[in-house]
Amino acid sequence: MDAAVESGRLAALHRLEVVNGNTEDLDTVTRLVASHFDVPTSYISLIDSDRQWLKSRFGVEYEIVERDASFCTHTVAAANLLVIEDTTLDSRFCDNPLVTGPAQIRFYAGAPLITPEGYAIGALCLMDRQPRRLDAAQRAHLQELAAFVMSHILLRRTVGRVDPVSGMPNKYQLAEDLAALQKAAAGQRRVLAYVDMPDTSSAFEIATVLGVAVYDKLVRNVSQKIKDMVDGAADVYHIGDTRFGLLSRHGDTAAFCAQLRGLDLLAPVESMNVPINLLSFGGILDFEVGPGVAVDAPRKALSAVHQALMGQQRWSVYSERDDVSHQRSFRLLNDMHQAVKGEGFRLMYQPKLDLHSGEYKGAEALLRWDHAELGAVPPMEFIPLVEKTALITPLTDWVMRNTLAEMRGWHARGYPVKIAINFSARNFEEPRIAQRLHAACVEFGIEPRYVEIEATEGVWMESPSALRTMHEIRELGMGIALDDFGTGYSNFSYLQQLPATVVKLDQSLIRNLCSNPRDQRIVRALITLAKGLDYRVVVEGVETRETLEMITEWGADEAQGYLLDKPLTPLDFERRLMAGAAVPA
Template sequence: MANDMIVQLSDQDWEELLHEKDEKLKRALRELADVRYALDQSTIVAITDQRGKILFANDQFCRISGYERNELIGQDHRLLNSGTHPKSFFKQMWATIGAGQIWRGEVRNRAKDGKFYWVDTTIVPFVNQQGNIYQYVSIRSDITDRKLMEEEVRKSEEQYRIIAENTSDIISMIDKAGNCLYLSPSHRTVLDHDVPEEKIQNLLDWVTKEDRGIMEYAIEHVCSTRKEYTAECRLTSGGKQIWTETKLNPILDESGEVHTLLLVTRDITERKHSEETIHHLAYHDALTDLPNRRMYIQHLGREIISAKRFQSNLAVLFLDLDRFKDVNDSFGHDVGDLLLIETARRLKTCVKQGDIVARLGGDEFTILVSQLSGRKHAEEIANRIIQELEKPFVWNGHEFNISCSIGISLFPDDGEQAEDLLKRADTALYTVKSRGRNGYDFFDPTMETKSLERILMENELRKAIEQKHFEIYYQPKMDIGSKQLVGMEALVRWIHPELGMIPPNRFIPIAEETGMILPLGEWILREACRQNKEWHEQGYELKVSVNLSARQIYQKDLVENIRQILNDTKLDPKWLELEITESIFVKMEEATPVLQEIREEGIQISIDDFGTGYSSFSYIKSLPVDTIKIDASFIRDVHHNQESQAIVKAIVTIAESLNMNVVAEGIELTDQAEALQLNGCDQGQGYLFSKPLAKQDFDHYLKAK
C-alpha cells in the first residue's frame, strides 16, 4: 500500500515537473524571440561558415545593405567591400578570428545602391568539440552618422588649424596666471623674433611694465565675469615696441568655471599712431598749433574746479585782431596765415607757464589766466598783449601795423561755468569793437541786453516758422572718381517776403538759442523725406542727408517724431541719413543712447564739419556713427598743403579701421578732388560738382545725370 502511494506522488510530481519545464521553455523561446526582434531593429547579425560564406542574415542586415536575404545567403562579405580598407586590414582580421579570437573593428561597406555606410563590427568564432572552427557570428552596429560627424569635426579642426597657423593675428591660449598653453606661429612675425614656443613661459613677460597692470586686470576680469574683454596694451620684443589690441575669451569647464583663456592679439600700432595724429588735430589748431576750443574748454573746466577748491580767481580774455579782413584782402590769405602764426607766438610770450593761449578760429584767440591776483593783474596782461601786437609786423620787406580788441570775464564774479565765462568775455569784446576797437573791457551784466536787430530777427523768425517761409535746397553728394551721384544734403533757406533770402548762419543760431529749431527742424526733416520719396517714385533712389541740431538730439520725443515722419512719408529708413555736429560731445553720455536708437531704426548717422575743434576718436569709437564729413577748412588747400593731406589721410585711415565712410566738404577745384582721391577719400560735395539747388533745379539735375 505504501508503494502504491509513492507511485501516485511520483506521477504528480512528474506532471508538475513537465509543466514547469514547458513553461520555462516557452519563456525562453519568448525571450529569444524578443532578443531576435531587438537585434533585428538595432543590430546587424550575420552567421558565416568557416570559409566566410553567409549562412544567416537578419532583417537589419538586409535593410542596411539594401540586399534581399536570398541575395546575401551563400555570398561572402566581399559583396559589400567598399575598397576603403587595404588587403592587410582583412588579412589581420582573418588571422585573428582564424586563431579562435574575437575581432573588433570599424568597417566601411558599400550598400547595393552604391552608398557607403560604416559599421562597428564584432566577429565571434565558434569552435566544435574537436577544437575546429565551424562558423562565425558577426554583430554590427551602424555608426555612419558618427563617422560623418567625426569627419566634419576633423575637417573643422583642420580649418581652424590652418587659420590659426596662417593668420596675421597672434592666437594664444593661457591659464589664469598668464602661462602660455598654445601660441600660433604668427607671434614670430608680429613680434619680429625667433624665440621658439617652448621657451615662451608667460605672455605677461612681453607686456611693457607700464601696461602690465592692464593685461592683469583683463585676465582677472574675464575669469571673474566669464565674459569677453578687450584690452589695449604695448608689447615689447626684438628691441621694438608695438601697440596691440587683445580680445580675451573665457573657456569654461564642466562646472562653468574658467580654466583657460583664448586670446586674439592684433597689431594696431599704425592705428594708434593715426589716433594720436587725430587726437592732436582734434585738440589743436592746425595753423598755429595752439590748443583749440575743445581743449581750452576742458582745461578751463578743470581750472574752475581747482579754483573752487582753493578759492582762487581766474580770468578769461577773448580777443580778435582789428581789421584782419583788410590784411587778407590786401595781401592774400597766405600773409594772413603768417600773421596769425606770429600773433600766436607773441601771445604766448605775454603769459606765464601754466596759462593757456588758444585759437578758436579765424582771428579769434582766448587766454586763460590762472592764479589771478585780482582785476589789476588781468589789466596788466591785457595791456601787455595790446603793446605786443602793436609792434610792426614785417613781411617780404613790408611793414604793417595791426591792433586788437579784448573782452575780459572773471571767475567767480562773471560765472562759474566755462561756457558762461567764454560767452561773457565775448560779449565784452563785442562792446569794445562796437565803440571803436583797439582796447579792452571787463564784462558787465548790462552788456547782455539784446540788440534791437536781434529782437527783430527773433520775432521775424517766429513768424516765418508759423507761415513756413522756408525752402529746401539740395546739394549733390558725388563719387569723386566716377562723378556718380550718390546722394544729396537737404539745406534750409529762409525766403523773407521783404528781405529776400536770409542765409542760415544768420537765423540758425537764433533758432538754436530760442528753441525754435525744434519745430523748424521737424519741418525740414518731413519735407526732405517727402521730397525724397517723390523722387524715389520717379526712379531716383538716393539717400537724403538732413542736419540734426544738438538741441533736437536732446528733445524727449525725437525718435518717435522721426519714426512718425518716415511712416507718414512712407520713406524707407535706409534712404535717410542724419548729420550731427561735433558739439554733441559736450553731452556725449546723453547723446549716445539717442543716436543708437535712431540707428536701430535703420537710419545712418554722420558727423558734420569734422575737425573744427571738438572731435576726438576716443569719443568717435564710442558713438554709433557711419560717416565722417571732413570740414571744408581742411579741403581748401589739400591740393598743395602736405599738412592738410596728412590730416585727410589720417582721418581716412582711422575711419576705415572703424568701418566708417568719409565724405569731403567744400570741394571747388579738380586738383582738390584728385588730392582727396590720392589720400583715400572717394566721396565729396562742393561747388566743383554743384551748388545747393532748389527743388525744381534739382529735378533738372537728376534728369541730366
Template sequence: MELTTQRFKYKRLFLLIIFVVLLPIICEELLIQFYHLDFKNKIWYNLLGTSIMLLFSIPIFIYLIQKTERTASSLQKQLIENDKIHQKLTLSNIELDYNANHDFLTGLQNRYRLFQVLDKMAAKRSELAILFIDLDRFKSINDTMGHLSGDIFIKMVSIRLKQAIPMGAQVFRHGGDEFVIVSELPNSRAVEIAEQILNAFKEPFEVNNTLLYTSASIGISHLPEHGSDSVTLLKNADRAMYRAKEAGGNSYKVFSQLAEDDDQKQLILENDLRNACETEQLLVHYQPVIDLSTGRLKSFEALVRWKHPDLGLIPPGDFIPVAERSGLINEIGTWVLESACEQVKQWHYLNDTLGLAVNVSIRQFRNPQFPSVVRDVLEITQFPPHLLILEITESMMQDDYESVRIIEEIRALGVKLAIDDFGTGYSSLSKLGFLPIDYLKIDRSFTMEMLTHPPIQSIVQTIIDMGRNLDMELIAEGIEEEGQSSILAECGCQFGQGYLFSKPLPAEEIETAYCLSSLLKVN
C-alpha cells in the first residue's frame, strides 16, 4: 500500500510538470511564432499564457482529482482487507499457540506447557508438589476395546482428574496414559490429593455401553526436598510412580532418595555381574548332604558365589535377584550346572555314588529350551543323569501344563527332581501327588524352630509322613544342632544338610575335608 501511494505521488508530480509547466510554455511559443503575434502591451502575453495554462491544467486537475479519489477508495478497501487479514492472522496465532500448549485429545495443557509452568513456579515458589500419574492396565483396555475406545476412555479420565483435584492444583497430560498434577498447595496436602484421585478411580468408566475399571499408580515429588528444577522434579516423581506400580499399582509413593540410591547400587551391581560372568569371578561352593541314619556322605548341593574384586564375597541373596531381573540367571545357571557336573564327575573316580543337587531358578525352568540345556550339559560332562538332582521351588508348579511338560522332559533324561524350601510356598498338595518329584527339602525355618516350638515338630513330622507316603525322600536343610539331627532321623527324614555337618566350601576344601577315596562318617 505504501509503495502504491509513493508511485502515485511521483506520477502526479510528473503530470503537473508536463501539463502545467512544459506544455503551456511550448504551446504559447508555437502560437506566437505561427501567427506572428506581437503585442505592444505585455499583459496580453500574460493573458495568453494563463489561458493556455488553464486549457491544459483544468483537464489534468480534473483527472488527478478523480484519480486521487479512486486511489483513496482503493487504499481504503486495501486497509479494510488488511485489517481482516490481520484479524485472521491474530486468530490463527492464538489457535496455533493454544494447540502448541494443549493436548488435542483431552484439551488439557500438554507436556510442553508443563515444563513452562514448572520452570516459572519452581523459580518463584518455596513449596510445590508434583504428582505423576500412570493408569494401571490401560494397555489391556486399549488392546481389547480398540484405540478409538481407548481415546474416549482417556478423555473421561482427564475429566475425572479435573473433578478430583482441589483448587490450587492443575492437571496436564504428559502423554499416552500418563498425567501430571502440579499443586501449589502446601506439600503436606499432596498425599491427600493422591488419595482423592485413587478414590475417584474406584467408580467404573462407561465406554460404548461397557463398564471399564482401572486404577492408578502415583508418584509424588516435592520442591525443594526432591529437586529445584522441572526436569529433576518430574524425573523423581516418575521414579516414585514406578515404585508404586512395582508394588502392585492402585497406590502412591513419595520419592525416596534412599530407595534411589539402592536402585543405583543395584544397577552398578548388575553391570559388575555382567563383567563377573566374563572374567570368571563366579565360584561354586559345595555343601555336603548327609545320610542321617548312618552319618555318611550322600551328595553335594552346588551353590554359586561371587568373589567381587572390590566388595569381596557377595552372598547369593544379594546378587541372585539381580541376575533374575536382568536375565543373566540363565547364563549363570547353565555355567553352575556344567561346572558342578564337571567337578563332581572328577570325584567319581574316587567315589562313583556321589550325587549332585543344583538349584534351578524360575526363569531357567520357564525357558522352553531348559531340558535341552540339561541334556547338553550331561553329554558334555558325561555326568550320570541318575545322580543329578535339580531343585525347583513350589511356585514353579503353578502352571500345570507347562510345569508337567518340563518336568516330564527332564525326568526322561534320567534326572531327578526335588522341591526346595517345601512348606513356604503356595503349591497345591493335589498337584504334588501328580508330579513325578523324587525329593522334598524341608525348609530351614522349620528345622531351626523344632527344638524351641514343639508344634513345629508336628508340622515337620506331617511333611515327612506325607513325603514318604508319596514315595519321596526327605532332605532337611539348616541343621545346626545334634538335637535337630536326632529328631529328624527319628521322624523318618533320610537326609540332612547344615552347619552341623559343614558350611558350603570351595572344591579344594571339600577334597581336603572329605577323603573322597571312601565313604567316611563326618567328623
C-alpha cells in the first residue's frame, strides 16, 4: 500500500477513536451476521499499523492478530469485497497460521469498512472451518451490512454520547465533562468512581440464561438504581456494558467516598418481574482537577476497579503502587509479541539426577525473559499474565520447538536425555495440541518417549477437555508429570483416572524436611503412595545432602534442586552431561 495512502488511512482510523473504544454495542450486529449467513464466526476488525483488532466478535476468542497474518489486511489493501472459498487452495493463505494452526480457517469473506474519505479502515468478516460459497446476493448483502456498520461507527462518533441501552451519558460524555472541569474547576477536588454491576461473568450468564431483553431491562434498572442512590451528589455515566462511572459534582470528597461505601448495591434488582442478585465491585479515585485529568482520571479509576475485581472487594481506593504494577503488566503483555519472535526469551535447563543410577538423564526446560529495558523479568510475573491471553499458544509453541531443537543436538552427540516441558491449563484446552506436539517431534527427529509434559496439579479438574488431551498426549508415548504435587487438590481418587507417569513433589514440602518430622512423614507417605500406584517420583527443591539421602532411602526416583545444579544454559547443561554426576559433599 502506498505510504501516503496508508498514512491517511491510519489517520482516518484514529480520528474515529474506535480502536481503543468500547464497541460492545456492535456485538448484536456480529451475532446477527453470523446467524444470517449460518457461519460459526463473525467479527468486525480494524487494521492498525502493525496489528488487527477484533473489536466486536462472535465465535472467536482472540482479540488481536499480527497484521501480517490477518486476512483482513488483504481486504483493506484492495478496499473491496474479498471472498476465499477454500483457504487451503489459495496460495496467499494456505500457509497462514490461522489456516494451518488450531483455528483451521477454511473460509473467509470480508467486506471493507469505507470512510467518507474513501479509506478502508477494517472489515466486516465471516469465517468457517469448512469451505463455503457466497452467491451474488449474499455478497451484496455482506457489503450492505459493512456499510451499515461504518455508518453506525460514524454516527456514534458524531452523536454517540448517550448509551443506547440505558439512555445515560456514556464514556465520551464523561471525557468531555472531565475536560470541561479542567477549565471550570481547576484546583478543586473531585471523586471519580467506577462500579462494575453486575460483574462480567454474571452479565454473560444472565444474558445467556434469561435472554438479551431481560438483560437490557436489568441494565436500565441498575442505571436508575445507582442514580437514585447518589441522589444528585454525582453525575452517573454508563461507560461500558456492565460498568458505570460516578463523577462527584462538588463538596466534601471524603464525605462522598463514605457515601459510596455505604451504598446498598447488594439488594436484588428486578428485571421483568425477575429479582436478580448482583455482584458489584467499585474503584474510587479522589483527585485534584488539573491538566490531563480527562485522560488520567479514567485510567486511575479503572486501575482501582481492577484492583477491586482482583481482590474480590466491594470497593478499592486508587493506589499508585497498584497502578504502576498494572502498567508494568500491560507493557509486558504488549512487548511479549516481539519476545515470542525470539527477542528476549531463552531457555534454561535444570538437571534431574536419577537416584538409582546416579546419572543425569534428563532436565526440565525453564523459560526466561531478558527484557531489553526492564531487565530480567521473573517467570512468576510474566507467565501468569500470558496464561490469561491467546499469547500462551505461540509462547508454548516457541518453548516446545526450541526445546526439541536443543534435544536433537544432544541426542546426535550421544546424550539421549529426556526433557520436561511445562504446559499451562489453557494449553490442555487447545484443540489439536497433541497433534502439534507429535508433528514437532517428527520434524526434529525426537522420539516421543524422550518428551515429558508437566501439568500443574489440578489442571485436569478445570476443564473436561484437559483430561482428554492428557490421554491423547500419553497415547503418543510421551510422559506426563503432575507438577507441584501435594500442594493443591491432592485428590487421590483422581490419580486413578489420570494417564500420568510421574508425580513431582513440590519444593514447599521439602524446604524444612530435615528439621520437621511431620514433613518427613508426609513426604515419605506421598512417595510410598505414588510408588504403589506405579508413578515415578521426582523431588524438587533438594538443597542439602541430608535431604537427598532421605528421599533416596524412601524410594524417590529423581531429584532436582540447587544441591545438584541450578538451571543451566544449553551449553552448560551439555557440559554437565559430559562431566557426569558430581553431588557436592
